[in-house]
Amino acid sequence: MYTPPAFREDDPVVLRQIIREARLATLVTATAEGLMATPLPLILDENQGEHGVLLGHLAKANPQWKTPAMGEAMVIFSGPDAYISPSWYATKQDHGKVVPTWNYSAVHAYGEVEFFEDRDRLHQAVSRLTDLYEQARAKPWAITDAPDNYIESQLKGIVGLRFSITRIEGKNKMSQNQPEQNRRGVAAGLAASERETDRAVASMIATDPQE
Template sequence: MYIPPAFKDDDIESIRATIRGARLANLVTATADGPVATPLPLFLDESEGDHGVLYGHVAKANPQWRLPPIGNALAIFTGPDAYVTPSWYATKRETEKVVPTWNYVAVHAYGPVEFFHEAERLLDAVTRLTNRHEGSRAKPWAVTDAPADFIAAQLRGIVGVRIPVVRFEGKRKMSQNRPEADRVGVAAGLAAS
């Protein structure tokens, strides 16, 4: 990812917050057949390894897990994003020398991908992922709410994903390279939109 210095986010807590806030990631692997990408929910276990370990799963029918990866996998997480119209810039009224842009937050996590099939590990990953997404509901659903034989059958249809993160790249492009009056205009425009 291209990251000009003004937009670099190397604060680990900010990066982890972006990952936690992302409801869906894109898992990209390079293979001999070319790049393969799958949108899927992932969670970061911050207690494992130096940078944490990402977990999730793909459908067993998804060919991505069968294609040997070349190098590290890439998990792409996106945070808030918005179109920024030049109309919000004070500079537009002053010089007309402005163009539209897009503001966004993104994190790229890199690491070797492991695909796994063990039922116990799959159940753990699915349970933790479910708890993450159900935890804030008034009446959260739990994996144990479904019959055990049904869950066992469902686990046979998926393949686990584990990525020990070796490197993060974080980017926060939030108009911080613009003059203060332009930033104020963007904030006001976004708040009104």
Template sequence: MYLPPAFREDDHAVLHEAMREARLANLVTMTPEGLVATPLPLFLAAEEGPHGTLYGHVARANPQWKLPPQGEALALFTGPHGYVSPSWYPSKAEHHKVVPTWNYVAVHAYGPVELFEDADRLLSVVSRLTALHEGPRAQPWSVSDAPADFIRAQLRGIIGLRLPITRLEGKRKLSQNRSEADRAGVAAGLAASENPDDQAVARLMG
């Protein structure tokens, strides 16, 4: 990922939070048949390894797991993002030397993919993923709410994956390269949008 110094983010706590907030990632692997990608919900075990470890699963019918990966895999997490109009810059009225851009948060996690089919490990991954996303609900659903034999049958249809992160890159492009007045103008413009992503970017700029 292209990382100009103004936008580079190296704080693991910030990067891990961005990954959790993104919730869905794209897992990209290079295979003998070329690049393959799958959108996946992943959870982060931050305590495992120097950069954390990702866990998830793919459908057994998904050919990606059957194609031997060449080198590291890449998990792409995209956070809030929004279009930035030049009209939001006060400097536009001064010299008109402004162009559109895009503000966003992105995290790239690299590492080897380890695949597993052990039913107990799969159950642990599915249970943790479910608890993570059901937790905020008023009446959270649990894997244990379903019949055990039904769950065991469902587990036979998936392949677990573990990705110990060897390299973590983060970018928070939030108009840090603009003047204070221009940043305030962008934040106000995004905050006034009806798009939730725009509003989220505005809050990050605050």
């Protein structure tokens, strides 16, 4: 990922936050048959390895897990993003030398991917993922709410995924290369948007409260 110094994100806390909040990731592997990619939800286990381990599952019918990967694999996490209009830049009135751009945050995790069919490991991985996304609900659904024989039949249709992160790249492109007055204009413009993601990006743009 091309990451100019101004946009580089190395803080492990921020990187983990982007991963957790991305919800849907994309697993990419290079194979002898070409690149293969699968969008899927993953859970980050921060207690394993230097950078953590990602856990999830994919359909057994998906050929990606059966196709040997060449070299390391990659998982892409995308955070909030927004179109940036040059009309929000205060310097537009000064010299007009402004163009549109895009603000976004992203994490690329690299490492080794392991696929497994062990029933107990699969059950544990699915349970953890389900519990993670159900915990905020007033009445969380649990795997135990479904009949055992139904769950067993569903487990036979998937394979587990364990991704050991060996290196990680982060990028937060949030108008850091713009002067204060332009950042203020961008933040104000996005904050007034009807799009939730635009407003999320607005809150991520650093502005000086003293000015």
